[in-house]
Amino acid sequence: VxxxxxxxxxxxxxxxxxxxxxxxxxxxxxxxxxLPPKQAADTSKLILSPMPGLVVTLDVVPGQAVRAGQAVAVVEAMKMQNIIRAERDGLVKTVGAKPGDSVAADEVLVEFA
Incomplete structure (x- = not known):
């Protein structure tokens, strides 16, 4: 224990x-x-950066249709490139970062409509 x-x-x-x-x-x-119980934030329409790092590529643009499992970004952390994939189908509403940007953990990369 x-x-x-x-x-x-x-x-x-x-x-x-x-x-x-x-x-x-x-x-x-x-x-x-x-005290009322704390409600968890609804992140079902967001793709968040799982770690702090540098955005290498962002493969989607606003208005683009995305399928589940499709690569939407590549984030480099500790000399390793991590492919970030969409967890569900959707239409891209906004893109929160661009290639070359530094992102923090849980920062919004892509928002779905």
């Missing part, structure tokens, strides 16, 4: 399982119960 301190508690890991344990005062616990 690995135990690491985290804000307001600990993160406990054992093999592939992980759990966040909160250690709160009674007042903090009462306030936590009133």
């Amino acid at each position: 690995a135990v690491k301190p985290a804000p307001e508690g600990f993160v406990i890991r054992h093999r592939a399982a992980s759990a966040k344990v909160l250690v709160l005062t009674p007042r903090s616990a009462e306030l936590h119960r009133k």
